[in-house]
Amino acid sequence: MIEHLLTDLRRVSSARLQLDAPTVADAPALHEIYRDPLVWTHCPRSRRTSAEQTVTMLQSWIADWDRDGLGQWMVRRSGDAFGVCRSGTHGR
Template sequence: MHMDDLHLDRPTLDDVAAIHTIYSDPRVWTHLPSGRHERLQTTESMVQAWIAGWEEDGLSSWIVRDARTNQVMGNVGCWVKHDAFWNLGYRLGIEAQGRGIATRVAKHAISQAHRINPALPVVAYLLEHNLASAHVAEKVGLALQHRGPDAGNPDPAAIRLIYADRALTQNQIKAAME
């Protein structure tokens, strides 16, 4: 799929190395250093889950490429999580951040999620101090639905925010907190 200066491609295992370069870069994990991928196998498992999401749900994360150079810039998309919601996720390489790419592609991902399964809410969860990610969630029309401790985070003071395109049930909030 083309978006002017971007190509959005379904992931393949050929994308693992380029995505790992982004996911292993500490500069893209300043808000959650423990999330950084240290092993290529971690990234490969994640990409395999995206591929499975495309096959099972008809939507998942896209590999975002620069249309001119074909360079992988990161990933953006919606995938079904816990059979309870569409999880909106985005992670771009440091060079691609701050250019509105996550917002543009996330808007498209949300419209596709609504088309494919409108019964499921679209959810983005993030850490409270990740202001850039919160701005993307707000710009694409999601509203804050929950604020609470981020269970399992190595930082006991970490607060998780849950944004969604509609009010969430307690079960959906619980699923997004896992």
């Protein structure tokens, strides 16, 4: 059977990085990333200029995890969030 392949992917870690499903507590760190115009030089439409835009996006990510068991991860090093990455059913 495939049961041994099934796992909770809300937290995945390696020796250097930790990937966590986002929580509402991630809103300030996520907004720091998404409001920075330098981060979005090559994709300016993805930039979030207000905290409200970021919170709305974050709520949709949390809903993805609740619905699908996969979604956007917060990337952390030494406990500090510094990026995001995605798994799952994007564009569903």
